[in-house]
Amino acid sequence: xxxxxxxxxxxxxxxxxxxxxxxxxxxxxxxxxxxxxxxxxxxxxxxxxxxxxxxxxxxxxxxxxxxxxxxxxxxxxxxxxxxxxxxxxxxxxxxxxxxxxxxxxxxxxxxxxxxxxxxxxxxxxxxxxxxxxxxxxxxxxxxxxxxxxxxxxxxxxxxxxxxxxxxxxxxxxxxxxxxxxxxxxxxxxxxxxxxxxxxxxxxxxxxxxxxxxxxxxxxxxxxxxxxxxxxxxxxxxxxxxxxxxxxxxxxxxxxxxxxxxxxxxxxxxxxxxxxxxxxxxxxxxxxxxxxxxxxxxxxxxxxxxxxxxxxxx
Numbered sequence: 339x340x341x342x343x344x345x346x347x348x349x350x351x352x353x354x355x356x357x358x359x360x361x362x363x364x365x366x367x368x369x370x371x372x373x374x375x376x377x378x379x380x381x382x383x384x385x386x387x388x389x390x391x392x393x394x395x396x397x398x399x400x401x402x403x404x405x406x407x408x409x410x411x412x413x414x415x416x417x418x419x420x421x422x423x424x425x426x427x428x429x430x431x432x433x434x435x436x437x438x439x440x441x442x443x444x445x446x447x448x449x450x451x452x453x454x455x456x457x458x459x460x461x462x463x464x465x466x467x468x469x470x471x472x473x474x475x476x477x478x479x480x481x482x483x484x485x486x487x488x489x490x491x492x493x494x495x496x497x498x499x500x501x502x503x504x505x506x507x508x509x510x511x512x513x514x515x516x517x518x519x520x521x522x523x524x525x526x527x528x529x530x531x532x533x534x535x536x537x538x539x540x541x542x543x544x545x546x547x548x549x550x551x552x553x554x555x556x557x558x559x560x561x562x563x564x565x566x567x568x569x570x571x572x573x574x575x576x577x578x579x580x581x582x583x584x585x586x587x588x589x590x591x592x593x594x595x596x597x598x599x600x601x602x603x604x605x606x607x608x609x610x611x612x613x614x615x616x617x618x619x620x621x622x623x624x625x626x627x628x629x630x631x632x633x634x635x636x637x638x639x640x641x642x643x644x645x646x647x648x649x650x651x
Contacts, residue, residue: 344374345402351380352406357414358382361447361456363468363630368392370634381468383447386439387422388458394428404437423458432462446530450475452501455526465496465523469631470562473595473642474502476625480558480593481506487557490514490550490587492543492580493571497524497536499560504533512553514539514546516570542570547583555589565600573600577608581615588647594619596643604637612645619645 351365358364364387367378377392387407404422411420421439425432436459446453449471456465477499481487485507491499494513503511515521518540528536539546561580563571577598584594598608605624612619622644633639 345399347372347375348378349406352410355410358384360449361466361468366631369632371632383456383458385421386441386458389422389424391426394426400424427462434460452505453530454498455523466498469627469640471628472625474498478502478506481508484557489558490556491560493563494524495520497527500536501527501531501533504535509535511536514541514543516542544579551586554587556587557589557592559587559594562597573598573603578611578615581611585616585618585647590647591649592647594645596645598641601638605641608641608643619647622646
């Protein structure tokens with residue numbers, strides 16, 4: 339299992355952690371840069387630390403982590419109670435337990451001035467994907483430079499992209515996701531941030547093309563699908579179906595943000611498909627992931643690519 343020496347990089351990250359106001363990752367073992375710690379991730383969703391292991395942990399290992407958290411918390415937040423939860427994800431199961439303190443209910447976290455409702459007490463998706471922080475920042479800056487645009491947010495989940503787009507001055511955002519529950523959290527996020535101008539469609543994109551196309555074209559189309567979700571989206575076959583129709587959804591000079599979170603599919607998978615199925619689109623850039631998410635192989639990490647439609651001649 340784990341000896342405490344294999345925990346050293348994780349313990350060192352805890353010992354150096356500042357007091358964060360915004361939700362973010364503290365330690366990313368999955369990037370492979372810390373041999374022996376590949377199965378560990380540590381996030382902070384203030385005021386709660388969330389430790390995730392992708393294989394069972396020993397009581398000894400958890401005790402060492404807990405002691406280090408206690409010590410660091412006493413240094414950076416003296417007098418405040420420590421809250422931390424541990425989730426073990428193994429063989430398709432995700433079991434979460436509160437190790438110290440408590441989790442607020444409701445639990446709101448901040449990122450760059452926006453507030454998001456999260457749920458760290460159960461399930462694998464907590465309501466805000468921390469590795470997409472730079473993608474949200476790009477949307478905020480992009481929309482702020484072009485106020486009044488209309489945005490289509492596909493696979494919207496809890497609609498974080500929509501929150502930042504509206505805060506930055508978008509006129510309207512259409513959020514589409516198959517999960518009514520996720521969109522419900524998204525609506526809550528909009529109300530909590532005092533935002534109007536969003537609509538929410540709990541539909542299967544591939545059965546709603548007509549409606550989505552009729553509401554277009556859009557200045558920005560955001561595509562952030564699950565990489566593999568049976569019955570919803572399987573990247574290897576469904577990205578192509580989407581790319582064939584992407585150009586028709588975009589205004590001349592409009593942009594698309596194409597995201598892919600599948601370690602087994604590199605950047606070339608997306609770029610080749612765009613070249614073949616949406617050849618009009620011009621590649622602009624790949625948005626770097628937050629530094630803490632560094633990976634020994636950037637082809638495996640989250641891919642966030644920006645494309646632009648040509649202006650009318």
